[in-house]
Amino acid sequence: MKNIIRQKTSIHTDIMELLNEQIFAEQHASSAYLAMASWCDQNGYLQSADFFYKNALEEREHMMKIFKYVLDNGGASFSPEVSNINHEYESLKDVVETALDMEISVTQKIYNIVKESRRVGDVGTEVFMQWFVTEQLEEEQKFRDILDMIHLMDGAAQQFIDERMKNYL
Amino acid sequence: MELLHTSTYFSSYQDAENQLFYIDFGNKIVTLTFHEFLHLKHKIRFMSSPRYLELVINSRNIEILTLCNRKHLFILDVPQILDLQNLVQNTCQIFEAESLVLA
Numbered sequence: 001m002k003n004i005i006r007q008k009t010s011i012h013t014d015i016m017e018l019l020n021e022q023i024f025a026e027q028h029a030s031s032a033y034l035a036m037a038s039w040c041d042q043n044g045y046l047q048s049a050d051f052f053y054k055n056a057l058e059e060r061e062h063m064m065k066i067f068k069y070v071l072d073n074g075g076a077s078f079s080p081e082v083s084n085i086n087h088e089y090e091s092l093k094d095v096v097e098t099a100l101d102m103e104i105s106v107t108q109k110i111y112n113i114v115k116e117s118r119r120v121g122d123v124g125t126e127v128f129m130q131w132f133v134t135e136q137l138e139e140e141q142k143f144r145d146i147l148d149m150i151h152l153m154d155g156a157a158q159q160f161i162d163e164r165m166k167n168y169l
Numbered sequence: 170m171e172l173l174h175t176s177t178y179f180s181s182y183q184d185a186e187n188q189l190f191y192i193d194f195g196n197k198i199v200t201l202t203f204h205e206f207l208h209l210k211h212k213i214r215f216m217s218s219p220r221y222l223e224l225v226i227n228s229r230n231i232e233i234l235t236l237c238n239r240k241h242l243f244i245l246d247v248p249q250i251l252d253l254q255n256l257v258q259n260t261c262q263i264f265e266a267e268s269l270v271l272a
Contacts (some may be wrong), residue, residue: 001171002185005264008203013261016207076207120265146180
């Protein structure tokens with residue numbers, strides 16, 4: 001039997017669904033970072049705002065990377081609908097803790113794509129996702145470092161903590 | 170046309186020469202290109218998710234499915250949604266299993 005699906009795309013169709021879910025996850029992260037930047041800006045944490053604006057752009061670039069990969073390999077990407085973005089935080093520390101939780105969640109989704117790609121024999125996608133695995137390790141560690149810094153500066157004026165955020169840009 | 174899979178309400182076929190899929194909805198046969206088939210897979214996966222089905226059951230108990238850039242419109246109840254998901258998933262698995270055997 002002639003395999004139309006394999007002739008049309010290099011990506012396993014179930015993996016393609018996971019990649020589309022990842023497109024949503026990256027765009028959701030981008031919108032969440034934008035909301036965090038807005039909160040920081042409104043509360044006078046200007047360095048932190050710049051940091052989260054940059055992160056919002058990075059997550060969008062990640063989203064576009066996957067979006068293009070699916071299309072460039074004969075698949076179908078779907079523009080993500082993002083809703084329920086939280087705009088309320090108790091403190092700068094709360095913002096960073098939320099960001100770390102979000103990064104961990106994104107990492108787990110990426111690990112799942114790698115594991116599933118390996119299981120179904122989609123070697124191309126597995127190799128493509130390697131870049132994201134490395135990137136996520138860096139992202140997670142960046143937020144852990146910021147939380148360490150906040151912890152070390154416990155008791156200091158919030159403005160001093162904000163000043164230090166430019167070191168993570 | 171080559172039969173790929175038959176579920177309770179629907180059947181899928183392929184035309185390898187023209188690289189087209191066909192879905193027999195009982196009262197109508199719809200021709201789909203590969204990308205239109207991917208769109209159907211994406212939509213039906215979303216519609217058959219537990220959270221979405223709960224919404225359907227708690228509201229009108231039917232759902233509208235459009236295909237091929239709104240050229241076709243179907244009204245499906247919950248058993249039909251689940252059956253169509255089953256058909257599309259099994260149709261894909263036939264090809265994926267064959268790829269693994271060839272590998």
